[in-house]
Amino acid sequence: MTESSIKLINGYEVVIGFETHTQLAANSKIFSRASTAFGAEPNTQACAVDLALPGTLPVMNKKAVECAIKLGLALGSTIAPVSIFARKNYFYPDLPKGYQISQFEIPVVQGGEVSFFVGDRKKTVRLVRAHLEEDAGKSVHDEFIGQSGIDLNRAGTPLLEIVTEPDMGSSEEAVAYAKELHKIVTWIGICDGNMQEGSFRCDANVSVRKPGQPLGTRREIKNLNSFKNMQVAIDYEIRWQIEEIEDGRAIQQATVLFNPDSGETRAMRTKEDAADYRYFPDPDLPPLVVADSWVQAVKADMPELPRQRADRFVADYGLPEYDATTLTQSQAMADYFEAAAQASSQPKLASNWVMGEISRRLNLEEIGMDQVKVSAAQLGTLIARIHGNVISNNSAKQVFEALWTGEGADVDAVIDAKDLKQSNDTGALEAIIDEVIAANPGNVEQYKAGKDKAFNALVGQVMKASKGKANPGQVNELLKAKLA
Template sequence: MSAPALIRGYEVVIGLETHAQLSTASKIFSGASTQFGAAPNTQACAVDLALPGTLPVMNKGAVERAIQFGLAVHAKVAPLSIFARKNYFYPDLPKGYQISQYEIPVVQGGKVEFVLNGQKKTVRLTRAHLEEDAGKSLHEDYQGQTGIDLNRAGTPLLEIVSEPDMRSSAEAVEYAKALHTLVVWLGICDGNMQEGSFRCDANVSVRKPGAPFGTRREIKNLNSFRFLQQAIDFEVQWQIDRVEDGLPIEQATVLFNPDTGETRAMRSKEDAADYRYFPDPDLPPLVISPAWVARVKTAMPELPAAMAERFVREDGLPEADAALMTQSLAFARFYEAVRDGCGTPKLAANWLMGEVSKRLNAEGRGIEAAALQPATLAALIRRVADSTVSNNGARQVFELLWSGAQTDVDAIIEAQGLKQMNDSSALLAIVDEVIAANAKSVEEFRAGKEKAFNALVGQVMKASKGKANPAQAGELLRQRLG
């Protein structure tokens, strides 16, 4: 593996803590709804508000989602884990503590693999633990005051902690994207970064190569991949400037301002001792039996890497194509449906990587919102494969299908006059006419100029109004020209 790139002679060291909101309908310790967008404080029950006499009850669905994640990253799923109270005061934390896991988390170890610039990278995971989210402070439209919305209080989170294995902002972004793809693929998190369902904290430090780790600063609540990269890049330059000026770097929690592109310190960074962790007396140890793990494993979808490998092995796709076909579970399912419908995997992949992706990217939509069904696209690809329509004609058909104006592939081909001319006798007559009318190009071709041949093919296509099969036209031209 090549040495990490240095920035102004310094090595960057990055670790990420990622909070994935689990896709349960209710909260981690109460029956209150987790639905996004409700009016403030309408989804906070007595347990979430920490009213006297209330007791937390573990959400089984949250545990099963944590087990799925542990299995997917090849981690150890702890047979017994402990919930702890993380004590701190903040207005949006009614209990005065957050229920989390500290000494014995539910998921231990593991790894996430991805490719960056054609090179395979592996980031080790320290742990993933279950915890509850806090509420939210609202600073706008409150006449200079701050409002507290406790709808998020008790929302189930899986906090995924990496080792400090990343050495650039680009590496951190690719790791975060791989993690995002995985949790959405598994269905354990919806991945909506705008709604806070997937957000990252980046621990960043710099050092001279071979030196001990520098003092880290934690950039909190980054809710887009672009902000993640911008925040790390700014923080790295800030830390290097500080070191170069002979000034100390203090461990701190910092915030990123996307409007200025800068980070600023929010508070000095607490250590674990500051939170006074101790086992939560209201929650018994979480016991996960091997049989429970086995049941969860049986219900899991095929993982992206395994599916991509299968597409290479069984469908004959290049690795790069297979990786694109598995960019999401929905995309992979769409590809499989098109492939099964047309019988030509490579053509199915080409159309998805080409026309379909171009349209989706232009419209800012995912494959779930594709304007045509897999069966319709498969029908179009079959007509390309059997030479009913040319590639150019097929693209015209695709435009009409995508617009929703029509859905019958054969009817569009017929109505638009796009059916290819496959009658060799009729095509031969056109070839003879083109040869007779283009003596100069014929002479140049016979003199060894291949471009002249392409020009003749173009003339045949023009004379046939685009209906000639280009391959057949070329073959007949070569026969006639000897």
């Protein structure tokens, strides 16, 4: 952790590491052919292998390995030419075998880093590893009848667990990291990122210490399934640990759950260490061998990564770093911007509209870029008409509204139908300006006395008199000439 990133809370330094379970975009489970589709009736997608029936043997899913390779390439990690699967032993009702197949000593993805911005400060978090493993089933509790059941549809679902070094020093950094990782795994197509369905689940390891002291005892907040809850949970846990220490009580290593209704964390069980799981190599699975030719084949099929695309937006379109980073929050947004920029030949204006009006409408209607109601081609044409002084910015918003609501589909047709074209008739505009000057002697005197607001008031009167059709730039130029 760099000194510049250290944030003290009541004299304590916060230390946060992350473990993220990413469900891989494979149609079948990691060691069987059972479906991974979400939402099926309980226990209808659990085959003999998932149920651990005697005599069944696991078979590795090639697609899951390719997803791991993609992540390693995206994060600058080392992809192990040979990795080993292990049995992680523990008893829980939704774990039919009594152990989970995972990777321990030699994971498939090793090292790497994730860089992102917290405000205007760049932060880099180091990765320890990313390992392949199977998911467990799910315990279903019915409080009404006082019974619990087991749904094994998720048992065997392919996961990639991504583990960081304890490099984050605040909930803001933790959330920014999680958002960046979420963006990357969805961008490269290895995960759908649906947090509500459990496709992207984060565990935060949180501890506090006095500056210069050894690392404190960590508590792991399990299964944080929204960025909002993540920040609230981490902030609560930080406060709780500091209060415990200040009251003279020692922190006990534990796994805790976050209650979104109360905004509090509570201990679920004492936290196990690696030795408690009695890891040993799985005798039913041979070592996973990843040849360099396989890595190169996956690399050739990789998309342009978010950071690479942001850098290209800066270089090719002259965008500020902030714009480029914002526009690459998703591949859909980046594609949309680029198409609008090329259609209009005005990349900065396109950036402003995508980050402004487009994003505002998406947020207002709670929809994604896949449901945007104005095409990139339509927006490009609209921006071109603004740049060409065909319409004003205010008029452009009226055109945009018509396009968004489906009132019209063709930009120029909407402009004509609503009579929104700017007037560039200098003679007619001068006549309006003369009338406004004559009708507003007070504002004229104030402007000549050095008050800029008075000039803006006169411009507003001219625009009103022209019914918004006057070219604002032309209005400013002619008005200043007449008041000189």
